[in-house]
Each structure stands twice: as structure tokens, then as C-alpha cells.
Amino acid sequence: MAIINVGVREIHCKIVYYGPGMCGKTSNLQYIHSQVPREAKGDLLSIATETERTLFFDFLPLDLGKVRGFSTRFHLYTVPGQVLYERTRVAVLNGADGVVFVADSQRDKLQEDIKSLQELARNITRQNKKFSEFPIVLQYNKRDIPNALPVPVMDKYLNPLHWQRYDAVATTGVGVFDTLKAISKLVISKL
Amino acid sequence: MDPQLTSLIVPPEEVAHIDECLARLVDDTGGNYALLLDKSGQVIASNGDGNRQDTTALGALIAGSFASSQQIAKLLREKDFRMLLQQGVRENLFIALIEDQWILTIIFNKGTHIGLVKVLTKKATEELASVLERVRKQRQTRDEVLGSNFRTSMEDTIDLLFRD
Ligand SMILES: Nc1nc2c(ncn2[C@@H]2O[C@H](COP(=O)(O)OP(=O)(O)O)[C@@H](O)[C@H]2O)c(=O)[nH]1
Ligand SMILES: [Mg+2]
Numbered sequence: 359m360a361i362i363n364v365g366v367r368e369i370h371c372k373i374v375y376y377g378p379g380m381c382g383k384t385s386n387l388q389y390i391h392s393q394v395p396r397e398a399k400g401d402l403l404s405i406a407t408e409t410e411r412t413l414f415f416d417f418l419p420l421d422l423g424k425v426r427g428f429s430t431r432f433h434l435y436t437v438p439g440q441v442l443y444e445r446t447r448v449a450v451l452n453g454a455d456g457v458v459f460v461a462d463s464q465r466d467k468l469q470e471d472i473k474s475l476q477e478l479a480r481n482i483t484r485q486n487k488k489f490s491e492f493p494i495v496l497q498y499n500k501r502d503i504p505n506a507l508p509v510p511v512m513d514k515y516l517n518p519l520h521w522q523r524y525d526a527v528a529t530t531g532v533g534v535f536d537t538l539k540a541i542s543k544l545v546i547s548k549l
Numbered sequence: 550m551d552p553q554l555t556s557l558i559v560p561p562e563e564v565a566h567i568d569e570c571l572a573r574l575v576d577d578t579g580g581n582y583a584l585l586l587d588k589s590g591q592v593i594a595s596n597g598d599g600n601r602q603d604t605t606a607l608g609a610l611i612a613g614s615f616a617s618s619q620q621i622a623k624l625l626r627e628k629d630f631r632m633l634l635q636q637g638v639r640e641n642l643f644i645a646l647i648e649d650q651w652i653l654t655i656i657f658n659k660g661t662h663i664g665l666v667k668v669l670t671k672k673a674t675e676e677l678a679s680v681l682e683r684v685r686k687q688r689q690t691r692d693e694v695l696g697s698n699f700r701t702s703m704e705d706t707i708d709l710l711f712r713d
Contacts, residue, residue: 359650360556361587364694365564369556370591393713403606414617417590417609425706426699433590433609445624449616453589531713539711546703549556549691 360455360549362428369430371545374451376478377460378470379411379439382499385528386460387418387434390538393531394420412438415450432542439474448481456493456545457482458537460528461516463498463506472515493548495541496523497533557587557650558694559684564594566680571596574673578666580657581640585677586612588650597656611654615644632670634663643667647674648681 361370375383384404391402398421405414416436423429435454437447451457459478461471479489498512509525517523522540526533559567571583575597582597584604590612592604615633622630635642643666645653653674657666691699 359587359589361589361591361593362556362558362691362694363564363593364559365561366594369695370587370589372589372591389713390711394710398710400603400605403609414613415609417606419605419609420710422703422706422710425702426696428695428699430703430706431591431605433605435590435609445620446617449613449620452612452616453587453591455589535711535713539707542707542711543704546700546707549695549700 359453360545362549367428369428369549370433371431371455371542371549372433372435372453373456373458373541373545374454375434375436375458375460376447376451376474377439378462378467378474379441381439381460381462381467381471382526382528383436383439383460384412384416385499386458386497386526386534386537387416387436389528389531389534390420390434391418393535398422411440412436414438414446432545434538441473444477444481447477448484451481451485455548456495456541458495458497458541459516459521460497460499460526461512463500463512464503465505465507468507468512468515471512475516490519493541493544494519494521495537495544496521497526497528497537498523499526499528499533501525501532502527502530556691557684558687558689558691559593560687560689563680563684567594567677568596570673570676570680574655574669578655578657578669579661580655580666582656584608584611584654584656586652586654588612588616588652593651611642611644612652615646615652632667641666643670645670645674647677651677651681653677 400419403417418434420432437450524533584595585593590609592608633644
């Protein structure tokens with residue numbers, strides 16, 4: 359739930375990047391962190407294993423400065439994708455205002471994408487929120503890979519609710535900011 | 550619209566109550582720092598020694614560890630962990646949940662007795678719970694608070710800042 363703190367004139371929103379292991383969630387945050395001007399970002403905090411897999415979450419605070427007198431902050435999080443860590447994903451998802459679902463476009467990852475999306479639906483519903491009305495933006499990542507699934511096929515399995523959807527190559531930044539802009543605006547529209 | 554998606558609007562007079570409550574908790578326990586977080590990890594108010602470097606990251610981590618302790622509770626079929634104590638070499642952290650929505654944290658050192666912290670924190674959580682109840686009930690709309698042009702201004706800022 360977003361917080362509008364009228365006393366200190368601040369607005370806070372929480373956005374979570376969700377998706378199967380290795381789909382590129384951390385890469386999204388790393389790219390955003392590398393491009394956003396210094397005064398608008400905090401440190402990128404990563405709680406990871408020695409092999410750089412996300413263990414708990416990545417966290418990137420963005421500060422949009424004053425808009426109509428209110429300081430506005432977006433907090434971006436990623437969840438660990440490994441199947442085993444569902445409880446941790448539930449913890450990170452707590453209180454989220456919007457979700458970017460990052461799907462892996464590799465042909466042999468579709469099953470994992472579908473499973474992860476079903477799990478997301480379950481976990482949003484458990485927070486007593488309506489999944490069909492929850493702010494979600496889809497990102498089809500790794501479009502640079504030769505065996506990437508055609509977009510219509512991914513749409514068929516992952517986008518029955520017709521969310522906004524962006525093709526991306528998170529490692530080089532393609533589509534990363536389009537995705538971030540879309541989810542930010544969606545969250546703001548629901549404040 | 551789904552009521553779960555609307556924001557929590559905290560009016561100035563309630564922010565003042567919260568500040569007062571945190572200040573009293575720090576004072577009465579002789580603690581170093583008190584922090585009120587939303588369960589999403591966002592800092593609502595803080596009080597105490599001002600040179601805590603990264604309150605934002607602290608908020609994210611405390612909320613994360615509290616949420617994960619609640620998942621542990623579920624696995625253990627424990628109804629809930631309402632409170633959490635983290636003991637350090639220099640400082641301790643005591644964390645308490647307020648109505649499943651807010652998280653109160655107090656940081657204190659060896660000079661303060663944990664029993665005192667527990668009692669006074671419990672008192673503070675009751676006070677903050679009634680603040681939260683009033684905040685949840687208040688009926689100001691977003692447009693009344695932010696102005697009707699807020700959304701377009703916000704979208705312009707997003708376009709300006711979120712690009713490579
Ligand atoms: N080819 C390609 N590799 C990517 C892309 N995005 C991420 N990767 C790689 O996929 C691996 C996992 O990425 P990471 O961001 O850690 O995934 P996470 O588990 O979702 O956080 C890393 O080796 C990345 O370099 C992409 O768009 N294209
Ligand atoms: Mg990761």
C-alpha cells in the first residue's frame with residue numbers, strides 16, 4: 359500500500375520485480391542503477407549468495423524529487439527466483455503497490471515462466487488483493503537469444519489479462535526503462 | 550476500485566502524534582533510535598540520534614527480516630511472531646508489529662534493560678495502533694491531498710528521469 363505522508367509531504371511506492379530464477383530481474387535493477395542520475399538514486403543493496411544468485415532481495419531506492427510539493431520515492435525490489443524460495447518471495451511481496459513480471463523468452467523456460475506467474479497470482483490473492491485488478495506490467499526478457507519464443511506464443515500463455523508488455527534485453531538496457539516507466543505510471547494512477 | 554489498492558494517507562496531526570510517541574519511547578527507554586515502518590519497508594517516521602546513515606536501506610532490511618520471520622512462524626505452525634529481538638555486540642534491536650500494517654523498531658544499547666524496552670514498546674504499539682485506526686478511517690481523497698494535476702506532473706517527471 360502506497361503511503362502519502364502529508365505531515366512531511368512524502369509519497370512512497372513499492373514495486374517488485376518477480377519472475378523465475380535467472381530471468382533477468384537483478385539485471386533490470388543493475389541497469390537502472392547505472393543510468394539514473396546520482397541525485398535520484400540510493401545504493402543498490404543486494405543480499406546474494408557467493409555465486410551472485412539473489413538470496414533474499416535486491417533493493418534500489420529511487421527519489422524523484424518534489425512533484426507538486428511532495429517528495430516522491432519509488433522503492434524497487436527483486437525476489438529470489440529459485441523455486442525453493444517461495445516463502446522469501448512472499449516476504450518481499452508484502453505491501454507491494456505494483457509488480458513487473460519478468461519472463462524468460464528462452465524456449466525451454468516457458469514452463470518456468472508459467473509456474474512463476476501462477477505462484478504470483480496465488481501470493482497476491484493471499485494478500486487479499488484482486489489479482490485481475492493488481493497493477494502488473496509484463497517484460498519479455500532475453501529477446502536477443504536466438505531461440506527466443508515468438509511474442510504471440512508468449513502472449514498466449516502469459517498475457518491473458520492483456521497487461522502492458524515490453525520486449526527487453528536487460529543486460530544491455532533494451533526495454534528496461536520502458537518497463538519501469540509503465541509500472542511507475544500504473545502505480546501512480548492507482549494511488 | 551479495490552480498497553486494498555488505495556493509499557494510506559497520513560495527515561499532519563497524526564504524523565505529529567507518531568513523532569511524539571517515538572520521542573517518548575526513545576526518552577523513556579534511554580534508547581538510541583526509534584523507527585516506524587510500513588510493512589512494505591517504507592519509513593514513516595524516525596526519532597533519535599540523527600547520524601544513522603541509511604535509514605531507507607535499514608527500513609527495507611528490517612521489514613524484510615520481519616516478514617521472513619512471519620513466514621518462519623507459518624512453517625512452525627506458530628500463530629505469529631509479534632515481536633523480534635536482534636542482539637548485537639554494541640546495540641540491540643527490538644521489533645514489534647502493529648496491526649499487521651506497521652512495524653515499530655527501537656535500537657538500544659547495553660545500558661538499557663530489555664524488560665523495560667518490552668514494556669514501553671508494548672505501550673507505544675497500543676498508542677500507534679489507535680493512530681493507525683484513525684488513519685485508516687480518515688476519508689480524505691487523494692485529489693484533496695495531492696491536487697488533481699498531480700498525476701500529470703508525476704508522469705512528466707517519470708518521463709524526464711527514467712531514461713537512458
Ligand atoms: N542474453 C541475455 N542474457 C541476460 C539477459 N538478462 C539477463 N541475462 C543473464 O541471465 C543471467 C541471470 O540474470 P539475473 O539478472 O541475475 O537474473 P535473476 O535471477 O532474475 O535476478 C545473468 O547471467 C545475466 O547476465 C538478456 O536480456 N539477454
Ligand atoms: Mg536476482
